[in-house]
Amino acid sequence: MDATSVARPDPDAVADVVRRLCGDYGTRAVTGNAVREQHSHGEGLADAGMPDVVVFPHSNDEVAAVVRLCRAVRVPVIPFGVGTSLEGHVAALYGGVCLDLSQMDRVLQVNAEDLDCRVQAGVTREQLNAELKGTGLFFPIDPGANATLGGMTATRASGTNAVRYGTMRENVLGLSVVTAAGQLVHTGGRARKSSAGYDLTRLFVGAEGTLGVITEIQLRLYGIPEAISAAVCQFPDLESAVNTTITAMQTGIPVARIELLDDVQMDASIRFSKLEGFAAAPTLFFEFHGSPASVKEQAEAMQAVSNEFGGSAYQWATLPEERSRLWKARHDAYYAALAFRPGTTAFATDACVPISRLAQCILETKKDIEASGLTAPILGHVGDGNFHLVVLFDPTSDEARQRAETLARGVSLRAIAMGGTCTGEHGIGWHKLDVLAQEHGEDAVELMRVIKRALDPDNIMNPGKTVPL
Amino acid sequence: MDATSVARPDPDAVADVVRRLCGDYGTRAVTGNAVREQHSHGEGLADAGMPDVVVFPHSNDEVAAVVRLCRAVRVPVIPFGVGTSLEGHVAALYGGVCLDLSQMDRVLQVNAEDLDCRVQAGVTREQLNAELKGTGLFFPIDPGANATLGGMTATRASGTNAVRYGTMRENVLGLSVVTAAGQLVHTGGRARKSSAGYDLTRLFVGAEGTLGVITEIQLRLYGIPEAISAAVCQFPDLESAVNTTITAMQTGIPVARIELLDDVQMDASIRFSKLEGFAAAPTLFFEFHGSPASVKEQAEAMQAVSNEFGGSAYQWATLPEERSRLWKARHDAYYAALAFRPGTTAFATDACVPISRLAQCILETKKDIEASGLTAPILGHVGDGNFHLVVLFDPTSDEARQRAETLARGVSLRAIAMGGTCTGEHGIGWHKLDVLAQEHGEDAVELMRVIKRALDPDNIMNPGKTVPL
Secondary structure (H helix, E strand, O other), X not given: OOHHHOOOOOHHHHHHHHHHHHXXXXXXXXXXXXXXXXXXXXXXXXXXXXXXXXXXXXOHHHHXXXXXXXXXXXXXXXXXXXXXXXXXOOOOEOEOEEEEHHHOOOEEEEEHHHOEEEEEOOXXXXXXXXXXXXXXXXXXXXXXXXXXXXXXXXXXXXXXXXXXXXXXHHHEEEEXXXXXXXXXXXXXXXXXXXXXXXXXXXXXXXXXXXXXXXXEEEEEOEEOOOEEEEEEEEOOOHHHHXXXXXXXXXXXXXXXXXXEEXXXXXXXXXXXXXXOOOOOOOEEEEEEEEOXXXXXXXXXXXXXXXXXXXXXXXXXXXXXXXXXXXXXXXXXXXXXXXXXXXXXXXXXXXXXXXXXXXXXXXXXXXXXXXXXXXXXXXXXXXXXXXXXXXXXXXXXXXXXXHHHXXXXXXXXXXXXXXXXXOOOOOOOOOOOHHHHHHHHOHHHHHHHHHHHHHHOOOOOEOOOOOOOO | OOHHHOOXXXXXXXXHHHHHHHHHHHXXXXXXXXXXXXXXXXXXXXXXXXXXXXXXXOOHHHHHHHHHHHHHOOOOEEEEOOOOOOOOOOOOEOEOEEEEHHHOOOEEEEEHHHOEEEEEOXXXXXXXXXXXXXOOEEOOOOOOOOOEHHHHHHOOOOOOOHHHHOOHHHHEEEEEEEEOOOOEEEEEOOOOOOOOOOOHHHHHOOOOOOOEEEEEEEEEOEEOOOEEEEEXXXXXXXXXXXXXXXXXXXXXXXXXXXXXXXXXXXXXXXXXXXXXXXXXXXXXXXXXXXXXXXXXXXXXXHHHHHHHOOOOOXXXXXXXXXXXXHHHHHHOHHHHHHHHOOOOEEEEEEEEOOHHHHHHHHHHHXXXXXXXXXXXXXXXXXXXXXXXXXXXXXXXXXXXXXXXXXXXXXXXXXXHHOOOEOOOOOOOOOOOHHHHHHHHOHHHHHHHHHHHHHHOOOOOEOOOOOOOO
């Protein structure tokens, strides 16, 4: 990160903004150290940057007013959901105002007949699905963490269901965004498709708050499948598990989730989540959605592929509570990894490659891990070619941290060299700024800069993230 | 259209550019009237604007060189595929250089194992599918016309299969684009998903050549379904046909195509395409893709819904040649409509609404048509909430043209008022410039302008289209 490319804001301007916000928002503008510290980082590496004040807006107008205030005196604005980001997105690198949107948490509309809804940015995905109970609908995008939908939109998140339902890119129909000029803009609409003008929606999806603050999101919803079944299959080696995935994708089995946990991750998850009856071996978790007949057909096709690669008999989770336990174990994988080596800390990195390169990419990564001497479980949404490394290291050792960062960087560069991306779903934040040009080329990054400068000429929107200036 | 908002380029500059291009490209730079006239319009209304020269580049470098030449002296550049656009996209409103990309027609890569390919912008969708023969793969997006994939990308096209496979927005993985500065930029990649930086790909998809010239496209491919079946069902009235569609979508039947032809369109198509055994009544064409069991299940579910709304027995087309004949009739609907009232001319307009509003939108439109005294068949990709009007009118009467335009404008405004869009797939071009702000709001259009000005400060890229400046 080149933290020096942006000047810190004028201290007097910051003090003035803080004073005015405290006056305007009372107890919803917080300057206490504990709250500022909590808002200084996500769940990634120690990437803290303390904001000068944390404001909890309740409306689009309040967000717009805060941005206008900040813009007038060039003070940074950093949007914050619940702080589950992994690449340093929420660190206030230059201080400024943290806009915590968690109190903008209303589901504004559910249009069951059109399979869409509109939510405020602070609604979490679990809250949305809880509020959808009884409608027969659900929102499938599931990055594991109970993130806000604003944060998920801003990072172009995806997760376990993306292989079937797509990512936030495909599932956001429209947005309300407060621009750097403090104007509220509505993008997209409720039609399933449109050719009317530039795709502003997709410009803000994944922009990590650097082009504007997302305040509302129109989302696609889906009918809860008539039948759902989940299964677990274990493999003699990593290659077999990955090749099972590749074959399934290439033959077009419409599986809803296909998740890999390597031997180390399974070891950690068996301990952490008390998974019984499983070995610490490379494992795939599957979920099938459809009509009863189609789910049966998918599962049979999947079993045939697994058998080819020496997979174990399927262990089925058909009851909803069994399925929940299984997916909770999958979702807790990151925390299981953290608990696996007491005394270590960890960060997650992700990469995504064309499916034909997945086996080579994962196996070479596994060798790198061995060579590094670190513990780093591999897991991922392999149906998309997407996998994660949770890199554990001794936080008291600079050398260990350096080794961990080098390992992660190697994964990014390998994925890029294979025609893939340095991040399938976590985003750039500031940890991956230095590889963006390797992936897209300097000319494409320059185009991103042109857009950033045009939309945020004073660089007040989450400065220091997404695009190296 | 406000054609006066951009100055015509300096005639001497144009003459100089033409002279240089003729020198550099020989017979691939054409100034003859016939070729210029052919490149002055698409298939829409009489929207002609003659370019000063038509150049047929063979490579990215040649495209970049032409753009650099034009930029230096502020001469417009208008990309051209095969001229099937419907909203005036290719008219050289201010003269300039038409870049006809039809000779950049190579399929550059087919990565069968990753279900993707890379094509030059001049490859047509039929050519691509012909070249994919034997791979077991196909490219599903099918707007009817045998358009180039560059043109389809530039207009964010979709068509009959979009309800199942998405639009160009979802199926373009990456692009090569020559920017207004004459630089070749590569966007996106081959990974299925990425959170790395701004979504430049989606910015160019649908930008109608106003931000750059698309020269190459990385596309998703799909396995040819194991089983395909198609059927036709006729209905006692328009409302029943539309309500059948709405129910099918709301209950989640994963139909691959669901196409409406109203009584007038059926009358035209029966005559033009010699469709036997059908009445001139509101009709749905279906296609089902999947395993044999799943296709059977989908078809049974669909028949049950149609029966509820008084639909006729299904007429099946199971043999490939029967299916082809059926879909050829659907694809020829526009030409059938044109032939329906000899002596008239026609243009197509499209709109897309949330599915719950589709019946109301189409029925009110039908009333407007009756009130207008014009003939205007209704047809469309109703599974997406998308429908078209082919408005026939006497080209010798200004009054008739005015009535036709008023009718079309009414459809746009009604769709917008219902939370939909003035164009689901044809684009803005210049015919719909005046309704863009009604759909998105002035602030969103201003944001589009900011992007346009930042990426094309001299307004040389297809000027006068997409965004009113």
